Amino acid sequence: MFNTNSGSSNKKKMEKINLGIKQTVLERAKHRCQACSKKFRNQDTPFFYHINGSLKDNRPANLKALCKECFERTGENKIKDNMIGKIRSLIRRVV
Numbered sequence: 001m002f003n004t005n006s007g008s009s010n011k012k013k014m015e016k017i018n019l020g021i022k023q024t025v026l027e028r029a030k031h032r033c034q035a036c037s038k039k040f041r042n043q044d045t046p047f048f049y050h051i052n053g054s055l056k057d058n059r060p061a062n063l064k065a066l067c068k069e070c071f072e073r074t075g076e077n078k079i080k081d082n083m084i085g086k087i088r089s090l091i092r093r094v095v
């Protein structure tokens with residue numbers, strides 16, 4: 001079990017999908033990739049694809065939960081929604 005205690009009130013310039021939205025999208029997708037139906041496991045990082053192409057439009061209706069493979073096929077992988085990486089770099093900056 002990971003302690004994902006995110007007390008992050010960090011205001012960043014980049015638009016990011018908040019955890020609540022991710023949860024909504026994942027639950028709607030039944031924790032499966034919406035392209036290949038692969039079930040997400042704990043070690044898998046779900047990726048969120050913007051259906052209308054606007055990376056600023058982070059409404060659940062505009063997001064699709066995809067596995068890494070399917071997400072890479074969409075070509076949107078330039079933007080890595082890697083929470084752990086972001087948190088890590090934040091911690092490093094603070095310390």
Ligand SMILES: [Zn+2]
Pocket residue numbers: 033034035036037038066067068069070071
């Ligand atoms: Zn997939």
